[in-house]
Amino acid sequence: MADALEADTAAPGGLDRRGFLTWVVASPTLMIAARMGLDVPAADATEVPVTATETPLSLYIALQLDGRVVTTLPRTEMGQGITTAVAMLVAEELDVALDAVDVRSADADPRWLIQLTGLSSTMRYLTGPLRAAAAEARARLVTAAALRWRVLAPTLTTSQGEVRAPDGRRLGYGELAEEAARVLLPLVSTRPKPESQYTVVGRPTGRIDALDIVTGAARYALDLDLPGALPTVVARPPTLRGAVQSFNDGVARTMPGVVGVVWLPSGVAVAARTFAQAFAARDALQVSWTPGPASTLSDVDIRSRLRDAIGPRPLPPLLTTRTVEGRFDFPYLAHAPMETQSCLAHVRGTSAEVWLGAQDPKYAQREVARALGWDLTPQRVTVHVTRAGGGFGRRFFNQAAVEAALVSRAIGQPVKLMWSRNDDMRHGHFRPASHHRILAHLGLGGSILGWHHRAAIPTVELPHGFGDVLTALLGEALPDATSAVFFAISQRIPYRFGFASHELREVPIPIPTASFRSVFTSQVGVANEVFVDQLARELQVDPVALRRSRLPSNSRLKAVLDKVVSVGQWGRALPPGVAQGVAVLEEWESAIAHLIEVDVSSGTPRVLRVVIAADVGLPINPKGIEAQLQGAAVDAMSTTLSAGLHIDSGAVREGSFADYRWLRMKHVPSDIQVHLVRSDDRVGGVGELGYPSAAAALTNAIARATGTMPTRFPILDEGV
């Protein structure tokens, strides 16, 4: 039997051929943990039973007595549909019904190898460990049934959460969960299924939490019931990062429902019986503020600082006969998640519990611990990760949790702290503004000898670090990921444009920043693809033809470009004022192309049609991928056309969706088509893939419709 096992499993000891380590966690019912194999210990180390407390892990899968399968992930559901995709992978490998799988977000814990939701990384990193863990669990369940029935394990099959014998006997996984936990050696293969046998993965599947959402039962942080938790809001300074000089709360304290007023580093908090009362008392506070560090800066100053940072042109390559220059300005953007920053917190004497939708719970834990003076014992803070109402990069920051913890400690009661929409718009961390200069160096006969892109961008704050993620991304150790490092590894062009280079000029501007969907590519990648169209105009060639001629012949990009060109009927006859634009992007191990048709005949651009083709490799849930790409297209259209922030003397002008002009139903075409092209079975990233080329294709369409290339975003900005 041992020989058969050797032959059957690619890597005895739980290290499968792709390098995912799995192990059984000591538990009454079967529980399998798994991790990515990047830095797996030598194979012999796995012969020693490993417990979850000793090795950083990626996820675990637990079988329950009722047959349900609970998968716990160090990731946060913010709308990207990961819980559904994860449940599909588990259901596939374990042969259970999709609705028998529960997916939970883990509390913050340093033992998680990577507990960070971003960089379009979730499915790229977790698919392998998930498959390995679920396949391992299945093998142990089959083995447990074989031992109980005293039959040869390989004769057994699994289906619908049961092990089945040829003679018709069946056992539900729940009935086997305890015995399976004690199986020493699986007697059937622990190797995941080949993709060709998939019946769940790859099938368009609705969200597993759809029923909760449509009935209003889905619970976000402030929907949780923590008895006695007091609604709390914070009076904030008029300028970014301003501070409290002094305040008078005499009136506020006497107002109905008010329980406490607390001085915070970021403002003055009011806790009351209802949020309405907390808001009313907040408005009755008299606070004098110290202006924030950016209070001498407005848009014009920022723009000129960024322009000044670009510096002189570098020398062109030899044989350059002509240099074409493009300049682009992008605005600050608020992430504006639908759920504002919110946190439920309860601080007792020496411990604290917080509930929030954090993108980096371990960082939230450290920040809350630091605020409470527990730097050296962050484990005193328990961070429960809740569903979040959108993230987009904003929830890497945890001010709401820090504030909630401080208020809870000060008043000795649990609190539910909420940022108002105004707070969220005006005191966030923003996608920074930027200025770009692109130089295309041309030679004789339409040759392109060089491409030089220099971007001046205020330093992007990544205090949470991307260290472990980048390590995983690159397969090499980086001591400390700075935004410059991230820029350097992420920015490139896919075309053969001679000598191409991208440079970041970081400009210190004291306005809080954060990564935003697509990070630097939301600016650099957009400007590049817009300028490729400009180059086509200069060279008097068709923009699709120029791209095709400069892409490697069998590239994924060429395939997705060809797809939108044929489905979208590039070059078809259109009425006056209507034009098409295309753009492409390769990032996150995925490739995408957009074709957008826009009508400018009324004076205000209106998007008529969006056609998207994407190659994300194995599409785990095509419906979820389509949703992400449609949503990213709306992000891109909103921020290209009308949504952008203005800075007036260190304060953000926009305060809600009334003036931060995110697109509405009436602005969005009724069809945003998504076509998936599958060149192989890798798992590519999706969440951030869909933004840059959508923004560029729209800009290119407007340029072709109006004859003028837009260079400043948002295009419909009413100005300063």
Add this chain to the structure above:
Amino acid sequence: MLAHQFILNGQTVTVETPSDLPLLWVLRDVLGVRGPKYGCGVGVCGACTSHLDGEAFRPCIHPVGSLSGHEVMTIEGLGAQGLHPVQQAWIDEDVAQCGFCQPGQIMAAVALLRKNAHPTDADIDAAMSENVCRCGTYVRIRAAIKRAALLLRSGAGVTGG
């Protein structure tokens, strides 16, 4: 402090609060009804959208004192007797992303379909453009409204409405 009585999701409720307290906070903080969401508090995002006597309205800007004798329905009341066709259509079209705007979107769509059984794209634009979806699910919301219109016209259950 006054006692205010109104009908919430089919049940009479009485709350003792100041009259000017916006209904959203009576629902969320006093009654524990958490389906309606806060997205702006000033009536511009639609996250709190519910029904007042069958019409879409915004509890975040509606004082509880004006509700005497009126009927309020939140997302919780819509599905109380089995899924409403609009909720079913939302599931079938897999509309939601983060989901935070969706209770409001659904309540706005139900109100639209009650008045207009055959909404055109222009009708949908007019009725739904004051409900923001930051995740950008508009294409699927539109598809779900059209699907729900078909379901409703074919007589699929019209409970809860």
